[in-house]
Amino acid sequence: MESESVRQTLDRLIQERGDDYASLSRMLGRNPTYIQQFIKRGVPRKLAEDDRRRLAAHFGVSEQELGGPPGPIGRAVHNEPQLVSDSRDYVLVPHLTPDGKVLPTEASPASGPESALAFQAQWARSIASGGVEALSVLRVDGDSMYPTLAEGDHILVDTADRRLRDGVFVVRTDESILIRRLSVNPTTKRVRASCDNPNYSSWEDCPPESLDLVGRVVWVGRRL
Incomplete structure (x- = not known):
């Protein structure tokens, strides 16, 4: 075609x-x-x-x-929140891969066997700035944000919320995505991107345009 x-x-x-x-x-x-x-x-x-x-x-x-080859009609929508067990009370939120792409809910992320997490729909809508379809799940890898975030935690990332301001954000680099706490200097508007773990170095005095924001972290869940 x-x-x-x-x-x-x-x-x-x-x-x-x-x-x-x-x-x-x-x-x-x-x-x-x-x-x-x-x-x-x-x-x-x-x-x-x-x-x-x-x-x-x-x-x-x-x-x-x-524009592809002849083939069957595509399956059900894989990235929009989907109904769980025919119940309209829950939505499935897909995972982000380590390079910042959203996985189809039928795929398995490298971080674990699950492909999506289910959340109560009304609650998910209440924390999503741009609709629940903009929410993605990311599994925390490493301890750079400890004690705020620990390895193995699951976080919800609002990919529609990328307005630069103070807060915890997922940031895309050349090869991967990282979680950093951003602090904006009110005078110069330059940004400090730091780790909550003091054993890790921070990015100091960054120009705003140098940061590629994937989204804001709006929720964290962990196993006790």
């Missing part, structure tokens, strides 16, 4: 579903403008295989409609 036709098809599906470009981009673990640039500017020229697969599953269409 020609790239222009693919872009038109994707735009139509988005409009019919009532989705928006930024939310779909976050679902793919991409920059918020990724889908808009693909549709409006043709950048990239075609969807990556994994992005195409996940979008087809999201909209319940064949990958062929999005």
Whole structure:
């Protein structure tokens, strides 16, 4: 299928579903403008295989409609919160991978066998700034944020909340994602990104534009 036709098809599906470009981009673990640039500017020229697969599953269409090979219609939406046991009281929140991408709920993250965690829907909505579809689960690896966060803790990351201010955020680096406590200097507006564990070094006096925020940490759960 020609790239222009693919872009038109994707735009139509988005409009019919009532989705928006930024939310779909976050679902793919991409920059918020990724889908808009693909549709409006043709950048990239075609969807990556994994992005195409996940979008087809999201909209319940064949990958062929999005420029892929002929195949079956995509399965149920994998990143939007899903009903648990046909109950509307709970939603499934998918995991983030160590490189900051959102996993399909049917996949297994490297950190453990579970692919998603279930949360009470009303509570999840109450802490999500941009809707529960923007929430992701991350398993804490290491002790850099101890005692606030311990290894093995599960945190909820609100990927719609990336307004730079004081708080605990997930930050994307060149190769991975890290959890850091951000403190903004009210005078210079430059940022200190620190670890709560004093044995780890901090990033001092960072320009705001140097920080790629994945989202704000809004909840932590741990096994006693």
